[in-house]
Amino acid sequence: MSRASYRDAIQHTNVLTALAEHDPHVAGTPPLGLDLPTSDIDILCYAPDPDRFTSVLWASFRSHPEFRIWQWIGADRPVVATFVAQExxxxxxGQAKPVTEQTGWRHFTLEQRLLALGGQNLAATVMAFRREGLKTEPAFAAALKxxxxxxxxxxDISDLDDDALSLLITEAGN
Known part of the structure; x- marks a missing residue:
């Protein structure tokens, strides 16, 4: 039996509704069409109050298998939670900056643009690197040389216009 689609898993867990006050955005490889059987579902959130965010996570997801929650050490101290649902x-x-300014979202939106410009050839090259064990960003960097x-x-390249990105894709042979 194969696992549910990532969209069905998101809907079944009600994760976006539970996190609605934190502006949740789905990111990562499943929405890019670059997921592997080991891929996870990434949800990026705006969490200006880490204590409130932690409370919401605890109340909403603590009963799920393998639930864990922690807070990073550092300047803005992001909060991360993981759990398993729907396989x-x-x-x-959650970070104390709007999702659109977060590094993970900036990577994700660049990768969307690159795939739109590079099409199936770029996607196939990235997937080949992913199957060799590379994470998403290293796979894109390798595909683009x-x-x-x-x-x-x-x-660094996320602010380039589409013409410049298309040139990078072409020069890399994709």
């Missing part, structure tokens, strides 16, 4: 691992990330830290280099 998917969910990872919920970009040098340096893949997470930083993707942020």
């Amino acid at each position: 998917w691992r969910f990872e919920i990330f 970009l040098q340096g830290d893949p997470y930083e280099v993707l942020l």
Whole structure:
């Protein structure tokens, strides 16, 4: 038996409704069409009050298998929770900055643009790297033959216009 679609899993868990006050955005490989059997469902949230966000996560998801919650150390101290539902691992990330400014969302929207511009050839190349064990951002960087830290280099190109991105895709042979 195969697991539910990521959309069905999201609907079944009611995760977007539970997190509605935190502006949840679905990101990651399933909506990009680049998921593997081990892929999770990423939900990015705006959490200006980490204590409130943690309370919502605890109240909403603590009964799910493998529920865990933690808060990073650092400047804005994001809160992360994970759990399993519908044979998917969910990872919920809350940060005290709007989702559209978060690194994970910036990567995701760039990857959407790249796939729209590069089509099936780029998607196939990225998937080949993913099947070899690379995470999403390193797979995109490898497919585009970009040098340096893949997470930083993707942020660096995220402000390029579509023509410049198309040129990168073409020059990489995709």
